[in-house]
Amino acid sequence: MADPAADLVDLRSDTVTRPTAAMRRAMAEAVVGDDTLGDDPTVQALEARVAELLGKERSLFFPSGVMANQTALAVQAAWGSEVVVEGQAHIFHFEEGAAAALKGLQLRPVSTPDGVLRPRHLDDAVRPSSPYLPRTSLVCIENTHLGSGGRVIPPVDVAALADAAHARGIPVHLDGARLWHAVAATGLDATVFTAPVDTVMVCLSKGLGAPVGSMLAGAAPVIEEAWRVRRRFGGGMRQSGILAAAGLHALEHHLPRLADDHAKATAVASCLDGVPGLSAIRPETNVVIVDVDLDVIDPLRFVDFLRNHRILMLPFGPSRLRAVTHQDVDSSALVRLSAVVDLWSTSGAHA
Numbered sequence: 001m002a003d004p005a006a007d008l009v010d011l012r013s014d015t016v017t018r019p020t021a022a023m024r025r026a027m028a029e030a031v032v033g034d035d036t037l038g039d040d041p042t043v044q045a046l047e048a049r050v051a052e053l054l055g056k057e058r059s060l061f062f063p064s065g066v067m068a069n070q071t072a073l074a075v076q077a078a079w080g081s082e083v084v085v086e087g088q089a090h091i092f093h094f095e096e097g098a099a100a101a102l103k104g105l106q107l108r109p110v111s112t113p114d115g116v117l118r119p120r121h122l123d124d125a126v127r128p129s130s131p132y133l134p135r136t137s138l139v140c141i142e143n144t145h146l147g148s149g150g151r152v153i154p155p156v157d158v159a160a161l162a163d164a165a166h167a168r169g170i171p172v173h174l175d176g177a178r179l180w181h182a183v184a185a186t187g188l189d190a191t192v193f194t195a196p197v198d199t200v201m202v203c204l205s206k207g208l209g210a211p212v213g214s215m216l217a218g219a220a221p222v223i224e225e226a227w228r229v230r231r232r233f234g235g236g237m238r239q240s241g242i243l244a245a246a247g248l249h250a251l252e253h254h255l256p257r258l259a260d261d262h263a264k265a266t267a268v269a270s271c272l273d274g275v276p277g278l279s280a281i282r283p284e285t286n287v288v289i290v291d292v293d294l295d296v297i298d299p300l301r302f303v304d305f306l307r308n309h310r311i312l313m314l315p316f317g318p319s320r321l322r323a324v325t326h327q328d329v330d331s332s333a334l335v336r337l338s339a340v341v342d343l344w345s346t347s348g349a350h351a
């Protein structure tokens with residue numbers, strides 16, 4: 001079948017990657033069994049490997065990051081209670097109101113300038129004990145933080161927040177959809193980021209390039225309960241070793257190359273920064289956020305112009321654009337981006 005995306009430079013997200021030939025081979029050759037009956041050795045190997053990498057007792061394989069995040073909430077937060085989240089969190093904006101719809105939870109977003117929830121934010125956001133107020137049951141953080149352009153939340157801030165939450169008897173969940181990028185950017189062990197938190201979700205289907213899959217890791221009793229919730233949400237799978245094999249392959253072969261994506265993001269940022277009216281935030285990882293001066297440039301026209309030249313990028317709010325690098329963006333893609341951006345500036349298309 002002809003591939004309609006063959007000549008696309010797709011910078012919309014790091015979720016657009018296609019499995020490599022080697023990954024497809026690993027999937028085809030996977031030894032599988034019925035995972036709901038506890039029979040799939042490849043899923044078990046993946047769960048053990050991720051638990052080890054994240055320094056947690058157990059981990060569990062999920063079809064998606066949203067399901068794994070929402071399972072973490074459902075397991076740790078009581079019905080009718082409140083969950084503190086950073087104001088731009090994926091859990092707050094992009095999960096279809098699942099916390100309310102699936103578990104009767106109220107989210108309490110806290111705006112920060114940089115995506116970092118700090119202990120002082122909890123002074124305000126955690127409810128005092130009162131029969132008239134909801135109980136605060138969980139605090140969620142996101143690392144890297146997508147809304148602020150893939151920023152790494154430094155381990156010292158993660159630890160300080162977790163200490164402040166734990167001192168109040170409140171557990172902490174980490175949405176680590178791109179935690180691997182924080183690891184690649186800092187050179188630190190993943191456990192430095194995960195040790196202070198109670199549960200952590202990581203994705204295999206973003207920068208790591210697997211077609212499907214996220215993991216939830218934590219203490220054994222929490223993950224035992226998560227198994228039940230996953231099944232309740234319809235996420236129990238059967239011969240899912242086919243998918244887990246892609247995850248194992250990604251951890252072995254793609255994890256070590258994530259820093260390349262960060263270098264590509266820096267190149268994309270400097271290319272876009274040269275366009276009148278665009279100002280790229282210097283990326284720490286693989287996400288490039290570009291502020292648009294609406295008096296100078298119409299972001300939708302710019303995105304359309306790129307699309308007409310087979311380059312895809314997303315608007316990110318009314319005056320921002322987003323580009324995300326990944327393993328399917330190679331050096332020739334960066335050359336094409338640069339040429340098309342030059343064409344925009346010189347052809348009069350921007351006028």
Ligand SMILES: Cc1ncc(COP(=O)(O)O)c(C=O)c1O
Nearest residue numbers: 064065066067090142146175177
């Ligand atoms: C920060 C963050 N958390 C969670 C998710 C959800 O992952 P999924 O799309 O696999 O459900 C995403 C997806 O882009 C994300 O960026």
